[in-house]
Amino acid sequence: MGMWLFLFTELILFGGLFIVYAVYRYTHPDAFHLAAAELNTFVGTVNTLILLTSSLTVAMSITAVQEGKKGFALALLGMTIMMGLAFLVNKYFEWGHKFEVGIYPGAPELLAQPQGVILYFGLYFVMTGLHALHVIIGLAVLLYVFEAVRRGSINAGSYVRLESGALYWHLVDIIWIFLFPLFYLLH
Amino acid sequence: MSHTDQSAHAQHVVSYSRYVVIWFGLVALTALTVALAGIELGRWVIITALVIASIKSLLVLNIFMHLRFEDRVFRLFTVVAFVTFLIFIVMTFFDYAFH
Incomplete structure (x- = not known):
């Protein structure tokens, strides 16, 4: 219950940014399409599939814990953590490439572009950056949960912490479900 | 489910196969939204993208996040x-x- 209330506050946090996005997209439609062409749809799609699959494994780990299958639960949680890391590695290379071609906040090449393009990339870095921060926090939570399952303090009789951690991870997935089409699929 | 206390909902066990079916649905919807992005739909682009993203979110919320069983x-x-x-x-x- 408390976890859900926290998730509602996250909705307000990202929701506010989505409204900013909607308004700027409405006022600069052409620049947004132009700027979106810079993003690599393939990398975005791969990252979407990674996060969806990591949501699957963390959801399945709850069933495994409920059934008392500790080893299977740990394997599923381990896979979830590996996929979260893979997502961040992809993001690292994606952002790294942007920086190389002169697309980062305050870059001279970027500031020479139309205002709509500057706004698009400003939102891109803030929203995907904030999302990546949530992935990092989610990974820390999952590592803690993994350790608690391993020690046996999370077990078939008591697994609220696992459920809460999983809820947070699914929220990170849902935010990405919206970020992906809004930034990558604007052709 | 409703006549017992809070711990009752926690006992709800969702089968692995049900999760996997939902996952297939999510992957299929991702493929659909990527495929649609390649087609010139004009102002419908944003609408179809948001409808698909909303359906995906509902699947995650209801099944993965167990909202349906609350x-x-x-x-x-x-x-x-x-x-x-x-x-x-x-x-x-x-x-x-x-x-």
């Missing part, structure tokens, strides 16, 4: 939260339309 009052809370957010968006655009 009690009714609780589900109502989440609906209110999302509707409030939708109203914010609609009001923002009404403001723009009539400026």
Whole structure:
């Protein structure tokens, strides 16, 4: 219950940014399409599939814990953590490439572009950056949960912490479900 | 489910196969939204993208996040939260339309 209330506050946090996005997209439609062409749809799609699959494994780990299958639960949680890391590695290379071609906040090449393009990339870095921060926090939570399952303090009789951690991870997935089409699929 | 205490909902076990079926649905919807992005749909682009993203979110919320198995009052809370957010968006655009 408390976890859900926290998730509602996250909705307000990202929701506010989505409204900013909607308004700027409405006022600069052409620049947004132009700027979106810079993003690599393939990398975005791969990252979407990674996060969806990591949501699957963390959801399945709850069933495994409920059934008392500790080893299977740990394997599923381990896979979830590996996929979260893979997502961040992809993001690292994606952002790294942007920086190389002169697309980062305050870059001279970027500031020479139309205002709509500057706004698009400003939102891109803030929203995907904030999302990546949530992935990092989610990974820390999952590592803690993994350790608690391993020690046996999370077990078939008591697994609220696992459920809460999983809820947070699914929220990170849902935010990405919206970020992906809004930034990558604007052709 | 409703006649017992809080711990009752926690006992709800979702089968692995059900999760996997939902995952297949999510992957299929991702493929659909990527495929549609390649087609020139004009102003429908954003609408189809948001509808697909909303369906995906509902699948994650209902099954992966077990919302479907929570009690009714609780589900109502989440609906209110999302509707409030939708109203914010609609009001923002009404403001723009009539400026």
